[in-house]
Amino acid sequence: MIRVLVVDDEALIRMGFQRILEAADGIEVIAAVPGGQALQTAQETGPDVVLMDIRMPDVDGLTVLAELRRLPHPPVVAMLTTFDMDEYVATALRSGAAGFLLKDTDPEELPFLVRSLADGGTVLSAKVTRTVVDGYLDAGSQDRAAGSLDRLTDRERTVLVLIAEGLSNTDIATRLHLSTGTVKDHVSAILTKLEVGGRVQAALLAQRAGLLKDP
Numbered sequence: 001m002i003r004v005l006v007v008d009d010e011a012l013i014r015m016g017f018q019r020i021l022e023a024a025d026g027i028e029v030i031a032a033v034p035g036g037q038a039l040q041t042a043q044e045t046g047p048d049v050v051l052m053d054i055r056m057p058d059v060d061g062l063t064v065l066a067e068l069r070r071l072p073h074p075p076v077v078a079m080l081t082t083f084d085m086d087e088y089v090a091t092a093l094r095s096g097a098a099g100f101l102l103k104d105t106d107p108e109e110l111p112f113l114v115r116s117l118a119d120g121g122t123v124l125s126a127k128v129t130r131t132v133v134d135g136y137l138d139a140g141s142q143d144r145a146a147g148s149l150d151r152l153t154d155r156e157r158t159v160l161v162l163i164a165e166g167l168s169n170t171d172i173a174t175r176l177h178l179s180t181g182t183v184k185d186h187v188s189a190i191l192t193k194l195e196v197g198g199r200v201q202a203a204l205l206a207q208r209a210g211l212l213k214d215p
Contacts, residue, residue, distance in 0.1 A: 024111035099123030
């Protein structure tokens with residue numbers, strides 16, 4: 001059972017996400033709270049996935065994200081917003097967000113996206129993917145990206161490409177005939193060697209270095 005915490009200052013948004021997710025198999029919404037209650041609720045309930053608004057009147061979603069990432073067992077966090085603004089995308093991903101979703105995401109896709117997040121996948125709204133790929137890394141980063149990739153073993157480079165293609169840990173394990181635990185170890189090593197805070201950043205480095213033909 002995937003345990004989800006929904007954080008948004010708009011009650012209608014919280015209720016909508018909660019009802020959609022609770023209707024899906026294998027997902028439990030353990031709480032749906034405004035931003036001011038997010039950190040305490042996460043500490044008390046230990047969610048697997050947090051869906052959190054990036055702009056809230058009583059607390060900055062990016063600040064809460066940073067606090068959640070410092071927990072002993074941090075949840076996977078995807079940011080929710082009605083805005084597809086570059087600075088929010090970049091800051092959220094640098095702070096360790098595993099995804100960035102617009103609030104008009106198709107309700108039928110939401111449970112699938114939550115399952116992907118829980119399984120180590122990365123989720124980016126189609127409306128912000130191009131912005132991220134084109135603008136997240138500066139123009140001079142291609143050489144640095146290639147240099148960082150030189151630190152990886154052949155197996156780690158293979159895993160990185162699959163991460164960049166959006167595969168979850170389970171999908172990668174199936175593709176490479178490995179255990180999920182082994183894949184997690186490879187992912188951890190990749191993030192450490194590339195000195196990045198999350199899978200999205202690693203995927204963007206792979207894209208910038210030319211390991212993928214398409215974004």
